[in-house]
Amino acid sequence: MWHLIRLELKKGRLTGYIWGSLIAYGVIASLLMLIYFVEGIEGADPVFQSYPDMLFLIDVLIRATFIIYASVLLSKLMINEFRDKTIGLLFAYPINRKKLIAAKLLIVFTWTFLNVIIANLLIDALLILVNSQTGYVTGPLTGELLMEHGINVLMQAFGAAGMSLLPLVLGMRKKSVSATIASSIFIVMIVCSHNLGFSLSSIIAIPLSLAALGIFLTYLSFRNIHQMDVG
Amino acid sequence: MxxxxxxxxxxxxxxxxxxxxxxxxxxxxxxxxxxxxxxxxxxxxxxxxxxxxxxxxxxxxxxxxxxxxxxxxxxxxxxxxxxxxxxxxxxxxxxxxxxxxxxxxxxxxxxxxxxxxxxxxxxxxxxxxxxxxxxxxxxxxxxxxxxxxxxxxxxxxxxxxxxxxxxxxxxxxxxxxxxxxxxxxxxxxxxxxxxxxxxxxxxxxxxxxxxxxxxxxxxxxQSTTDYVEIMTSNIKQAAFVLEEKLGARRFRQINSNTLRVYGTDLSEEALSKGLIMNDVPILSLNRRHHSLEEYFFDIVKGGGGHVASDQAGA
CATH class of the missing domain: 3.40.50.300 (P-loop containing nucleotide triphosphate hydrolases)
Structure with a gap:
């Protein structure tokens, strides 16, 4: 399996993915800084009222970004193989088709999972550091709070990684890149929309159930892949 | 093998x-x-x-x-x-x-x-x-x-x-x-x-x-043979003469005025002489090669073979 993953990364050029992620980190951090400085200091009703508030918003923004990013990866790794007909090459190799597909999905799942965690670590650290200088968000930042947030981020990262497979189920029907990306945006709009400190993903059962659904539906889509006619 | x-x-x-x-x-x-x-x-x-x-x-x-x-x-x-x-x-x-x-x-x-x-x-x-x-x-x-x-x-x-x-x-x-x-x-x-x-x-x-x-x-x-193509305005008479007088049994009508004679030992001269002597008007008479293309075209058209005996006007 590792060999197949390595070949997939070789085909898609891993460095391109890494740059994409780094740019995403930068954009999220800049956006949060903008909110922090423009909205925060002057506003009567600050966006970040407490540390949990701030960490929660950072996490939501990161998950939204990487669920959509995952759909771009899925388009590149899966949909494009079908559209460009290179899937005919791939399925004529002496390799189990399920393994070939699993390698691709594992890349997307792991990529989303790791990026949500790494981005949370980096951007949380950045904003906590900045706040320690300006002191605009008040309230205690305890070890307990950070631990709790850490566990939440892990679960949310797993939820986001599972959910990120859902757009593929829709996109594969018409082998359409735009349907895949559009459905990821739709999922993000439902799950990550943030209203007065509440979003559907605050109830951890919702992202976890959606993740389970994503994994299950993806399994169903590719269960009979060895009998599928190609080209 | x-x-x-x-x-x-x-x-x-x-x-x-x-x-x-x-x-x-x-x-x-x-x-x-x-x-x-x-x-x-x-x-x-x-x-x-x-x-x-x-x-x-x-x-x-x-x-x-x-x-x-x-x-x-x-x-x-x-x-x-x-x-x-x-x-x-x-x-x-x-x-x-x-x-x-x-x-x-x-x-x-x-x-x-x-x-x-x-x-x-x-x-x-x-x-x-x-x-x-x-x-x-x-x-x-x-x-x-x-x-x-x-x-x-x-x-x-x-x-x-x-x-x-x-x-x-x-x-x-x-x-x-x-x-x-x-x-x-x-x-x-x-x-x-x-x-x-x-x-x-x-x-x-x-x-x-x-x-x-x-x-x-x-x-x-090996099976794509030569043939002689005869164009005549009286195809019935030509078919009759070919079979009865000249002994050529393998021939085929291509259209209303063309016949092809396959696998015959008769030369073009002997064929034209035989037909003219029996009052068959000849417009042209040529020896041709049945190409691979025709062979496969016949197969695709459902003809199966190309040397079927087909009596003109019969």
Missing amino acids: TDIIRTRLLTKSFQSTEVVSQVNMTVKRGEIYGFLGPNGAGKSTLMKMLLGLVQPTSGEIELFGERIQPGSIEFLKRIGHLIETPVFYDKLTAEQNLELHGEYMGYYDKQAVRESLQLVQLLGVENKPVHQFSLGMKQRLAIARAISTKPELLLLDEPINGLDPEGIQDMRSLFRRLRDEWGMTILISSHLLSEIELVADTVGVIHSGRLVREVSLETVR
Whole structure:
């Protein structure tokens, strides 16, 4: 399996993915800084009222970004193989088709999972550091709070990684890149929309159930892949 | 000689239309098998079935002496292929594409990659990304990819598409070389008889999904005989004279004023003299060769043979 993953990364050029992620980190951090400085200091009703508030918003923004990013990866790794007909090459190799597909999905799942965690670590650290200088968000930042947030981020990262497979189920029907990306945006709009400190993903059962659904539906889509006619 | 490919009653339907219909095909080890048929006859679908890319609706496939089951993959190690248009990972270079292929096939040999690039004369552009290649270059590269793992069986679907005349000639000699020096068995499909005729040992003719004839080209060449074509304004009288007076029994009416006489010992002079003496007006009389093209055209038209005795006006 590792060999197949390595070949997939070789085909898609891993460095391109890494740059994409780094740019995403930068954009999220800049956006949060903008909110922090423009909205925060002057506003009567600050966006970040407490540390949990701030960490929660950072996490939501990161998950939204990487669920959509995952759909771009899925388009590149899966949909494009079908559209460009290179899937005919791939399925004529002496390799189990399920393994070939699993390698691709594992890349997307792991990529989303790791990026949500790494981005949370980096951007949380950045904003906590900045706040320690300006002191605009008040309230205690305890070890307990950070631990709790850490566990939440892990679960949310797993939820986001599972959910990120859902757009593929829709996109594969018409082998359409735009349907895949559009459905990821739709999922993000439902799950990550943030209203007065509440979003559907605050109830951890919702992202976890959606993740389970994503994994299950993806399994169903590719269960009979060895009998599928190609080209 | 053992059989490399054997299909029995192989059928594929798409939405209740039979695209390939009850095909019994046999390809022997070490031969070049020309798969001849018009566009849309089912050639690509049949080749995809051999590769497991399309599942048969019914029938059996045996490759290398073993029956292929749904989900079988081991046999794919022994096959190189080019089906329909050549596709690549366009952003990668030619060499990277071939190396990737080798890794997936479980046959990684840098030397073999270079050797196959050289055989299709693409050495020198191996570091260019494939999206900069012309169609002809892509076609060559696809052939290089197919042979880079030194497979026992090569499936080539319309391999000369997009090649210039010189390129076509190069490929022809490459295919013969692969058969003679590397011992490969090659299945080549084409809609052009002239192409198949020049490389194949055996020809399979497919039409509307049915394999209508499978025959060695040697046999075809032996049976494509000369004939004498007679144009006359009185075809009934001509047929009568030919059969009753001149003893020619194998002839066929082509249209209202043309007859073809096959396998006769009579010279053109003897025929024209005999007909004129019996008051048959002759507009023209020529000896001609029944070409391979006509032979296959007859098969496709459902004629079966070309030397049926058909009494004019009877």
